[in-house]
Amino acid sequence: MFTGIVDNIGIVASFKESFLEVSVTGFVHDIKKGDSVAINGVCLTVVDIKKDQFSVEVVPETKRRTNLTKLMKGDFINLEKSVQAGGRLGGHFVQGHVDDIGIIKHIVKDGEADIVKIEVDESIGQYIVLKGYVAVDGVSLTVVESTRTLFAFTLIPYTRDHTILGKRKAGDSVNIETDILGKYVKQFVE
Known part of the structure; x- marks a missing residue:
């Protein structure tokens, strides 16, 4: 779950087939493989992490329902980490399940x-x-x-x-x- 309060703006490093790689400074230090992150409001699972980069997999249902397929290398994207128990709720309950x-x-x-x-x-x-x-x-x-x-x-x-x-x-x-x-x-x- 998310709150709709953007943590960082990332940059699309690459988007090949179903794998979206994101470049962002100061975002990956406390995430791990398997964590949920929201990219432009879409809940996605982290599948790989490198220094100042992480990757997620975008499945066909997500491609059909969102605008992620329009992303190109160099595009800016909103990033939010999932809310932690006891964390601050500054916006509203956002699932990351785009309608x-x-x-x-x-x-x-x-x-x-x-x-x-x-x-x-x-x-x-x-x-x-x-x-x-x-x-x-x-x-x-x-x-x-x-x-x-x-x-x-x-x-x-x-x-x-x-x-x-x-x-x-x-x-x-x-x-x-x-x-x-x-x-x-x-x-x-x-």
């Missing part, structure tokens, strides 16, 4: 911040509610506008500068994970 890909439709200035609008399929849009949580490329965000196929969040300067969301533009695809509580509630009432 689908969304497409950034608009980014508009709002003072020092940006309002980012994302189009999603109605099948996941039903779980995104005003003032609720959503994870976008692994970042925990609060929804400020919501319809069945479009939602918006405010991207504050700190988050813009310390995650890859500040590098995104209209037309880019992003990984979307809706709040698990909404899924449980819907299943319970059906």
Whole structure:
């Protein structure tokens, strides 16, 4: 489990077949093979570690449901280590189980911040509610506008500068994970 608070920004060193190798300084010192890490919000298992690099395997289901297949050498990626028992929960409960890909439709200035609008399929849009949580490329965000196929969040300067969301533009695809509580509630009432 994760919190949606990005620990580091890594760089794609290589992505060959199913193996994604990540370069990052100061991230691998306390992870080991078999640990879970989130890459752009996707929970993946560490299969190899080198100095300032680690590798994960990306299975076909993950390739189908996320935007990881679009990654190329040199791309920046959000990284988060799994939460430890007794650790700080700064965002919300993020499983790393991406629901689908969304497409950034608009980014508009709002003072020092940006309002980012994302189009999603109605099948996941039903779980995104005003003032609720959503994870976008692994970042925990609060929804400020919501319809069945479009939602918006405010991207504050700190988050813009310390995650890859500040590098995104209209037309880019992003990984979307809706709040698990909404899924449980819907299943319970059906």
